[in-house]
Amino acid sequence: MVITYLIVLLLASFSIGYEAVQPIPERVPYDREKAEIGKLLYHDPILAKDRRTSCAYCHDLYQKCGTDHRPIAKGFGDRKGKVNTPTVYNVRFNFRFFWDGRAKTLREQILEPIRGFSEMNITQEEIEERLNKHDYYKKLFKKVYGTDRITFDMVVDAIVEFEKALITPNSRFDRYLRGEEVLSEKEKEGYKLFKKLGCISCHNGINLGGNSFQKIGLVKPYPWHPSNPDRYRITGREFDKNVYRVPPLRNIDCTHPYFHDGSVKTLENAVQLMAYYNLGFMLEEEELELLVAFLKTLRGELPEILKGEGER
């Protein structure tokens, strides 16, 4: 029975035709009212001990595609973090969070930067105390959550809802996937090369990544250091050294610098290095140009929830 089931499924998928990358949906479900509160909290340094740092401090939505453009994050009291800041855009499509994929849900993920020593460095109790003294927040939460007392849980919930709203749909590439003839020959060639060179075997799905753990340094060894934020830190398996959650490639041209340590400044270099470590070759000038041209088509629109406020 299992066998028949599998066969049917296989045949079905053959007949449908197959694309390893899906466009970002134009609309996704989320609670707008909660998300609006989340948006306020996201930008409000009230959530940081020093009242200076906010989520947006490292994940700039308007100028820096949800990152900070710093090699290594800088948080509370400008303390240096350990890794390069990943973008918050399109996070709802990722299967794990952080470079080593230690968080399974956005809820889990949010706790770390809030409590983190070099990030916002604050306790749950302090956040509750601060917000419950704040008339405007009290009014908002009362309206949306129907409560007189704001709890930390609600704060996290609101931010999660906001993050769920952070999608960047309608990139030129997505429109191409939907059948619109918007890509140049060069860009289309770039996508073909992306598949031909095997990049797509790791960078697939809606986010072109973020859905599996993969190794860097397949052919040419990538230097390993115990501080590398890889799967090895979680599993302790030799195999998992330099295995990271695959970074998503959406909006990749504006989430620089690259790699887990932010050591690579340009997109061209990043692509070249990936080819070197995992294919064993440096790419030809022309190949590189095509790949980068393709990657630039992954730039999407500002999310609905941010629209019309970018200029402020």
Added chain:
Amino acid sequence: MKKLYFVIALAIFVTFGLVLFNHLNKDFLEKSAETLDIIKDIEKNEYKIESDVLKSSFYLYYNYDEIYKSVSQIEKNIKRLKERHLSDITHKQSKKVLEEYEREFKKKVDAIHQFETVNSLIKNSQIYIPTLSLKYIQMVEKPDVEYFLLLNRIISSLFLIKNSQDKTFLNELYQDIQRLKKFSFKDEKLQQFHNILLSHLNVFVKSFPIYYEKLEYILEKNRDIQIINRLKETFIMETDREMKVISAISIGSTALFLVVLGYLASLLIKLEYTNNLLKRLQKNLEMKVITDELTGLPNRKAFFLRERNYKEPTLVLINIDNFKHINDLYGSEFGDQVLVKLGSFIKSYFDKKGIKAEVFRLGADDFGVLYENMRDKTAQIVEELINEIENHTFVIKLREGSREIDVELTINVSAGVSYEKPLLEKADMVLKYVKKRREKYMIYSSDLDLTKLIEENLRILRIIKYAINNNGVDLYYQPIFDNRTGEIVKYECLVRIRDREGNVLSPSTFMPIAKESKYYGAITRTVIEKSFARFRDTDMDFSINLSSEDIADREIVNYIYQVLEKEPEVARRVTFEILESESIENYEQIYSFVKNVKKLGAKIAIDDFGSGYSNYSHIVNLEPDYIKIDGSLIKQLPYDLYVQVIVSTIVDFSHKLGIRTVAEYVHNEDVFAMVKSLDIDYSQGYYLGKPSKQCCIR
């Protein structure tokens, strides 16, 4: 009462139980259906994962989002089951299995992650190696045929191994790779290419066993699908058990419900029974309230209730004449018996006649007969009824010490009839009128209205007043003859009054009204005064009529005593005629009056003796000098043998007691002859001499 509260409490409890059961049942069905759905959803996603894993191994590149979607769906379902559907105690076993499944699934997910990694590694190289082979051709002008063939063989085994998943070809590949490793190139670029190719092959060879192992584990070795099947079975088993418990509750509460229902029904039946009993009791009570205790007839209250039911009612109100005398003479116990007898007599009369009538006892000696209409026959019915009653001899038992005597008694009655409402009031009015007029019965009509009567009464009263104040009270004298000598021996003084115009009114017109007024005493006094004045200077005897009312009047009595004492010569010639038939309230008074006047020389006569009220024992006590036989008897004397017997009996016993007899109403020769033949001492009447203002002419 306690029981009732208990039952009500029980009913509430059972209802509550049923509601709870319904709720439980619904909840249970919904929950188990939902749980099964979730388990099936897990199963479905399991197969989806397997299919996606298979597809991703099959395709050179695949969308890992698909696998991750199914995984997170299963994780979500596990969480739901754990937190809600399998959280209660009944599904302890299922929860255990679920937890086992969760552990196994985690292992599977971990294996999938590793599979994805190696899968991508292998694919990365697999895609790239043919590209490399092309690159080799492009790089060299004269390719090394052996190297190229080897390269091609390696590539084909690579795809063979990958697509057949057959490890037996791995050895061949190893050998070829070993062979390939022996090649070295002077050209630096070519050597570099050769090294990269070897690394890629190395990646493949190193990764493939892991890849194979992971795939095998995911698709075949991992037991989570078996566990999920077991979870399904365990859950269904537990659900069955729970179902049994719920069924038991259902049966129990339904049974209890029926018991309570039955009990309530029995209570209702009991209540109904008690209710009926109460109703009967109430009816009895009502009956008692509306029934006369003595006669067993419906009473006055009943009459007022019943009269409403008649459309054209006829009420005959019957009253016993001088019932008081019966009570006084024989005692009230005797009187009561008379009432009982009369009641049943009236009732049986109507039964006998076949008239549908109701007989009531409306008052002390008042009986009411109520029937529908028959107005044209009223006179006939009432006359006949009165006749029947008056001709009937009632036999009443009288207890005297230890002896019981049967007393025979005839009763006279009067009746008033009315058709108009208020029935009783009008009948009563007629009855009073009848009594006053000494009639037997009358039917109410508006002519008979009291207002006319009152007007007439007032007119007469004014005449009485006028007569007293203006010397209008006159005496007429009727001679009484000695039957042996034929000489006048006495005059009876009869009172008349004159009105303004000189019309003379007879006593039957004004006496009843005068008796009710304050003028009665004055009339009597005038009669005494005038008669004494008239006869003072004669040697003639004379008689004066006195009623029981006169004798009850102390002033009159004292006045008589005074007059008698003052004029002893005249006192010797006066006779007081006492009417025995009128209602006498106090015999003692009469006895003492008689005794006193006799002492003073006056004589006593009993008037109207034999008229129906007369009582021999009183006669003896009064020791009269004369007995005046009632006119109604004398009038019939020549024609009725029965009357002759009565009269001769009266005469006989009077003579034996030394009492002289007087015949009244001697109105013709026949009567006079008969009177004389019966040895009656004296006579008076129109035949012998009418009352006149003249007198004393011998």
